[in-house]
Amino acid sequence: MAKRGRKNKTSGPQPGTHQLTDVTAEIVRDLDTDAGWMLLLDGVPNSYLDLDDPTHLEFEYQQWMGRAVDLHEPEADVVSFVHIGGGACAFPRYVAATRSGARQLVAEYNPELIALIREVFGVRTGPGLRIRAGDGRDVLAGQHSASADVVVRDAFVGPVVPPHLTTTEFVTDVARVLRPTGLYLANVTDGPPLALARAEVATARKTFEHVALVSETPVLKGRRYGNLVLLASPAPLPTSDLARLLARSVAPTRVLEGPDLEKFTAGAVVTTDDAPLVPPAPPPHLIR
Numbered sequence: 001m002a003k004r005g006r007k008n009k010t011s012g013p014q015p016g017t018h019q020l021t022d023v024t025a026e027i028v029r030d031l032d033t034d035a036g037w038m039l040l041l042d043g044v045p046n047s048y049l050d051l052d053d054p055t056h057l058e059f060e061y062q063q064w065m066g067r068a069v070d071l072h073e074p075e076a077d078v079v080s081f082v083h084i085g086g087g088a089c090a091f092p093r094y095v096a097a098t099r100s101g102a103r104q105l106v107a108e109y110n111p112e113l114i115a116l117i118r119e120v121f122g123v124r125t126g127p128g129l130r131i132r133a134g135d136g137r138d139v140l141a142g143q144h145s146a147s148a149d150v151v152v153r154d155a156f157v158g159p160v161v162p163p164h165l166t167t168t169e170f171v172t173d174v175a176r177v178l179r180p181t182g183l184y185l186a187n188v189t190d191g192p193p194l195a196l197a198r199a200e201v202a203t204a205r206k207t208f209e210h211v212a213l214v215s216e217t218p219v220l221k222g223r224r225y226g227n228l229v230l231l232a233s234p235a236p237l238p239t240s241d242l243a244r245l246l247a248r249s250v251a252p253t254r255v256l257e258g259p260d261l262e263k264f265t266a267g268a269v270v271t272t273d274d275a276p277l278v279p280p281a282p283p284p285h286l287i288r
Contacts (some may be wrong), residue, residue, distance in 0.1 A: 007068050012051065013027060014027070017116075018116055022110065022117065025113060026039070028040060030048075036050050039183070040171060041113075041131075044095065047088035047090045048053075048090060049093065049121055054130070055094055059090075060216075060227065060251070060253055061228075062090065063186050064214045066098075066233070067242060068185060068229070068238070068242055071238035072150075072183045072237065073149060078102070079099055079101070079149045081104040081148065081149065081151075082101060082104075082107070082140060082155065083104065083105065084165060086108030086113070086152040087154065088121055089106060089117060089121075089123050092106055092129060093123075096129060100116075101128075103127070104128060104130060105131070105139070107134060107136040107140070109138035109155070110133070114131050135164060136153070140174065141173060144182070145176050147178050148177045148179065149178075150183045153165055153187065155176075156234075161189070161279065163276035164285075166200055166276065167203065168207070168272045169272065171203055171204055171232075174207075175178045175207050178233075180232070180235065181233070183231065183233050184204070184232040186230040186232075188200050188229070189226070190225070190227075190228060191225030192222040196277060197228045198228075201230060202268035205230075205265065207210070210233045211230070211257070211264050212232075212256060212257040212261065213256040213257075214256075215244060215252065215254065216253050221254065239255050244256055
């Protein structure tokens with residue numbers, strides 16, 4: 001966790017373990033700042049919240065997503081988001097803090113987790129933020145066509161993405177819900193030989209005209225396990241500006257597009273509901 005200066009507080013969340021249906025949730029304090037808290041699900045880091053600063057995104061993949069949204073929708077304040085996967089709502093908090101007119105719908109599968117984050121972290125819903133309990137694909141299917149500016153998929157069972165949220169049929173419904181200039185962002189975790197990431201990109205390219213992939217260079221080269229962020233849109237993506245921003249990152253980070261992305265996906269399978277790609281077990285030391 002980042003060291004940003006300890007702040008003395010006597011109230012707020014309390015660390016502890018909560019046994020929910022199908023998952024164990026653990027609330028962990030950031031030892032470097034009382035405002036920082038981590039939510040772990042079955043031992044896997046899921047969300048980090050800075051309760052004093054909703055614009056703080058601890059996980060690098062969320063920082064990439066934030067920059068992509070800010071570049072793709074630089075002037076818009078009233079933006080409609082659909083989040084597939086909620087956790088502790090770290091990214092929706094960032095959107096709400098940076099775009100006061102945002103309208104957000106979060107789909108979270110576990111209703112007990114929704115109740116927990118409301119109780120522990122004080123997550124409040126209203127006109128700008130709705131949280132709906134249910135499978136993300138079912139929630140997406142209930143949205144009107146061309147109703148969202150951004151769809152974010154950041155849903156996991158343990159450390160893996162449910163296969164039914166990676167198929168052609170799912171991506172096609174994402175495209176249906178997005179407006180003509182909308183943006184789809186998907187958090188992918190994968191390691192050598194990157195079969196999952198390659199399949200996700202190949203599948204997205206069957207539906208979207210513009211697709212790109214962001215990750216740290218060692219991950220893209222298949223040297224280690226890590227996060228990759230898929231960007232897709234019917235409209236051109238701000239890849240050049242995004243690459244310039246990410247070039248300043250502490251860890252070497254790249255944006256793949258065009259011929260480089262074509263090479264990356266060579267031979268990759270396009271997944272469907274009838275033939276999903278089942279993710280392999282990740283390394284036991286995985287940290288998202």
